[in-house]
Amino acid sequence: MRDLFDKIYKDKGPLGKWAEFAEGYFVFPKLEGPISNRMKFRGKEVITWSINDYLGLANHPEVRKVDAEAAADYGSAYPMGARMMSGHTDLHEKLQEELASFVNKQAAYLLNFGYQGMVSTIDALVSKADVIVYDMDAHACIIDGVRLHVGQRFTYKHNDMESIEKNLERATKICEQTGGGILLISEGVFGMRGEQGKLKEIVALKEKYNFRFFVDDAHGFGTLGATGAGAGEEQGVQDEIDVYFATFAKSLASTGAFIAGDKEIMDYLKYNLRSQMFAKSLQMQLVVGALKRLDMLRTMPELKAKLWENVNALQSGLKDRGFDIGTTQSCVTPVYLKGSIPEAMALVKDLRENHGVFCSIVVYPVIPKGLILLRMIPTATHTFDDIDQTLIAFSAIRERLENGTYKRLSASVAAAANE
Numbered sequence: 001m002r003d004l005f006d007k008i009y010k011d012k013g014p015l016g017k018w019a020e021f022a023e024g025y026f027v028f029p030k031l032e033g034p035i036s037n038r039m040k041f042r043g044k045e046v047i048t049w050s051i052n053d054y055l056g057l058a059n060h061p062e063v064r065k066v067d068a069e070a071a072a073d074y075g076s077a078y079p080m081g082a083r084m085m086s087g088h089t090d091l092h093e094k095l096q097e098e099l100a101s102f103v104n105k106q107a108a109y110l111l112n113f114g115y116q117g118m119v120s121t122i123d124a125l126v127s128k129a130d131v132i133v134y135d136m137d138a139h140a141c142i143i144d145g146v147r148l149h150v151g152q153r154f155t156y157k158h159n160d161m162e163s164i165e166k167n168l169e170r171a172t173k174i175c176e177q178t179g180g181g182i183l184l185i186s187e188g189v190f191g192m193r194g195e196q197g198k199l200k201e202i203v204a205l206k207e208k209y210n211f212r213f214f215v216d217d218a219h220g221f222g223t224l225g226a227t228g229a230g231a232g233e234e235q236g237v238q239d240e241i242d243v244y245f246a247t248f249a250k251s252l253a254s255t256g257a258f259i260a261g262d263k264e265i266m267d268y269l270k271y272n273l274r275s276q277m278f279a280k281s282l283q284m285q286l287v288v289g290a291l292k293r294l295d296m297l298r299t300m301p302e303l304k305a306k307l308w309e310n311v312n313a314l315q316s317g318l319k320d321r322g323f324d325i326g327t328t329q330s331c332v333t334p335v336y337l338k339g340s341i342p343e344a345m346a347l348v349k350d351l352r353e354n355h356g357v358f359c360s361i362v363v364y365p366v367i368p369k370g371l372i373l374l375r376m377i378p379t380a381t382h383t384f385d386d387i388d389q390t391l392i393a394f395s396a397i398r399e400r401l402e403n404g405t406y407k408r409l410s411a412s413v414a415a416a417a418n419e
């Protein structure tokens with residue numbers, strides 16, 4: 001027998017092995033100053049493209065005012081206890097009602113965090129006889145929710161209708177034997193590549209297969225659809241989504257999340273959602289803050305309009321310069337380049353230090369080996385100057401990537417990592 005920690009001492013994991021070179025810079029960087037289009041990184045101003053503050057609410061004066069007032073009124077403790085026991089309030093109910101009405105559902109239920117809430121919702125919706133069918137590129141919270149499921153589960157190829165049908169057929173056969181039902185899970189917008197889930201096509205399959213449809217719309221909520229109600233609204237199928245999920249962590253620039261659907265289903269979840277039943281209620285500052293933010297989503301369409309003006313300028317600017325931005329259908333703007341992890345590190349360092357551009361870098365194992373993904377999130381706070389400066393920077397780094405500059409610069413990092 002060996003000590004439990006032996007494996008940890010030997011292997012820090014696919015990303016952890018880079019910690020020595022990456023931590024504090026490429027991972028766990030510290031962005032300082034008010035959340036905005038420009039922040040400070042290691043004392044220098046950078047254009048920030050890595051913050052999901054889509055509508056620019058994080059530091060909006062009206063939002064800051066309400067947040068401060070709520071903190072003064074309630075402190076950070078209130079209410080104490082889980083909703084079911086002692087942490088329930090009128091304002092929690094009011095927020096739920098307003099969220100439900102915003103996303104056009106009968107009812108909603110609050111979650112303290114999107115991640116745990118999603119895990120728990122999946123857990124509550126299925127039992128052993130049921131089968132889950134879900135997208136291969138699903139967010140970690142979906143994967144972890146599925147891991148709790150003791151029955152069968154099938155992944156389908158990302159956004160691939162043939163694969164979805166094949167797996168629905170398999171799931172149907174199993175359910176005919178077990179007496180269970182099917183839960184199909186997709187994202188409204190896939191956060192890495194920015195593609196929308198094929199919600200419309202999936203919903204059309206309801207004519208042929210019997211399943212319930214659960215959509216994680218973390219990136220679609222507030223950014224897509226005529227009213228900002230998300231990917232379902234954008235694709236005209238919001239009514240056919242059986243359980244809708246969104247987090248406050250992106251467009252609403254806060255913490256918390258919610259699910260929405262038919263009242264009977266939400267009532268069931270209220271009594272069966274372990275992440276909420278056995279955890280302290282969402283604190284009041286966050287509830288009051290979310291009410292304010294939601295009101296701004298409803299009454300200030302100019303925020304979404306400005307966001308999309310920036311998204312379109314950035315994405316068309318990148319395309320005009322010949323960059324591969326993949327198949328994004330949302331604000332998420334990926335830029336794909338070819339190179340090794342050490343080259344990616346040298347390139348990002350150049351972007352940050354010499355061009356004042358801060359974006360997230362995604363490498364293997366999140367994406368295939370040999371690819372570098374620079375992931376950019378435009379927001380309503382960005383300016384055309386930010387976009388121009390970034391486009392110039394991108395052209396410069398591509399040239400250096402292609403002429404081997406980063407390969408040379410990164411040789412020492414690669415050698416050290418292979419030791």
Ligand SMILES: Cc1ncc(COP(=O)(O)O)c(C=O)c1O
Nearest residue numbers: 113114115139141191218247249
């Ligand atoms: C698709 C998706 N689902 C769920 C979550 C989790 O939300 P939260 O940050 O509220 O835990 C995120 C956030 O990163 C996300 O991108």
